[in-house]
Amino acid sequence: MxxxxxxxxxxxxxxxxxxxxxxxxxxxxSVVFGEEAYEEEVDITTDEFYKKMSESEELPTTSQxxxxxxxxxxxxxxxxxxxxxxxxxxxxxxxxxxxxxxxxxxxxxxxxxxxxxxxxxxxxxxxxxxxxxxxxxxxxxxxxxxxxxxxxESMRAYFVVDNLNHLHRGGRLNGAQAIVGSLLKIKPVLHFENKLIVPFEKVRTAKKAVNRVYELLDEDAAKGEPIRATVIHAQRPEKAEEIRNHLDQKYDNLEIDISYFGPVIGTHLGEGSIGIGWYKQKD
Known part of the structure; x- marks a missing residue:
């Protein structure tokens, strides 16, 4: 063996x-605030990170x-x-x-x-x-x-961000897009494409954005095959639990977890973000 x-x-x-x-x-x-680097989950917890980020004048950076x-x-x-x-x-x-x-x-x-x-x-x-x-x-x-x-082949992941400033700073949106998007309450639905996080669709309001992700999940879940899914959140445990309960009541072929956006990924997506990921399990 x-x-x-x-x-x-x-x-x-x-x-x-x-x-x-x-x-x-x-x-x-690691996440870096000014001159100080913190290994995530070692030197800084997720709760500590979001608190520190909310109090910091400059957004942190990340380091591999x-x-x-x-x-x-x-x-x-x-x-x-x-x-x-x-x-x-x-x-x-x-x-x-x-x-x-x-x-x-x-x-x-x-x-x-x-x-x-x-x-x-x-x-x-x-x-x-x-x-x-x-x-x-x-x-x-x-x-x-x-x-x-x-x-x-079957792995899917979609994210809805709450604050466009993080995407703008990370080069995902230019300044004009971020300003206009914020004014119009645009909530981009993001996904991974060619290994990059890119906009999938731009939707008005967070509720419609989450509903759009539901539709995408339904395309796979409605086939009846066993699926493992996760609801991922950035300091929104109640919303994550609400989404899990909704999915649990709708489907009997989903195994559903709750996870979180830790410091490194939270640096890029920002507090308040929600994601849903899933893949087909073996029969």
Whole structure:
């Protein structure tokens, strides 16, 4: 039976219980306020981050792990494992995956196989959990990587942002679009396309934006196939619970979780954002 370690980065936002249960190793990304860098979920909690961001005159920036962190992680895991599967947030929004690939090619003690989730947050976490479960069950690296690629075919993630300033600052909207959008109460529905977060549709009002995401989910859920979904929120637990209850009452083929936008992704989307992600489970 192969002894395979599973690594991810902190933007999967997996609970400590899940990490411990499946023996998953996390490499943290950081948020930077001025001259101070904080590793998310290590030096700063999500609640602390949003409080600090609301009090800060300038929006924070983000920083990926340095090569040395990956090298230390891979070499340590290589002492007791035959292979490593390293799963990371989309390479279109961060260099984390690229760094993991570069470092993995230099490590001699263990074979490192990197996977670009092409998403982030809980949908990224679903890949990690699936890989870790399969590793525990004794599947080979090839089996696991094949399954991750299968999951990617049905993985969907849509986000509704509350404040256009974060998108403007991140280069997703120009200044005029942000001003006009704010005046007209435009709520962009975002998704991942070609590994980047881009506008999917621009909808008037948050309610209509969330309803549009419901329609997109319904296109898959109405087929009756087993689907695992997650509601992701930035400091809006009540709204997330409301959405989960709505989906739970409507569908009997959905397994529905609630997750959150932590510091790094929250830097780009802003407080108040809501997302729904899902993928087709094995029958």
């Amino acid at each position: 192969p002894n395979i370690a599973v690594v991810t980065d902190s933007t999967a936002y997996l609970s400590k219980e899940t990490l411990d249960k499946y023996g998953i190793t996390v490499v943290p990304l 792990p340095v090569m040395g962190t990956f090298l230390e992680t891979f070499e340590k895991l290589g002492e007791n494992h035959d292979a490593i599967i390293s799963i990371h947030l989309s390479s279109g929004i961060s260099g984390t995956y690229s760094t993991a690939v570069t470092v993995g090619e230099t490590v001699e003690e263990v074979d490192v196989h990197c996977f670009d989730s092409e998403v982030s947050c809980a949908p990224q976490g679903y890949y990690v959990i699936e890989a870790a479960k399969m590793a525990q069950d004794g599947h080979s690296v090839d089996d696991i990587m094949t399954r991750l690629s299968e999951m990617r």
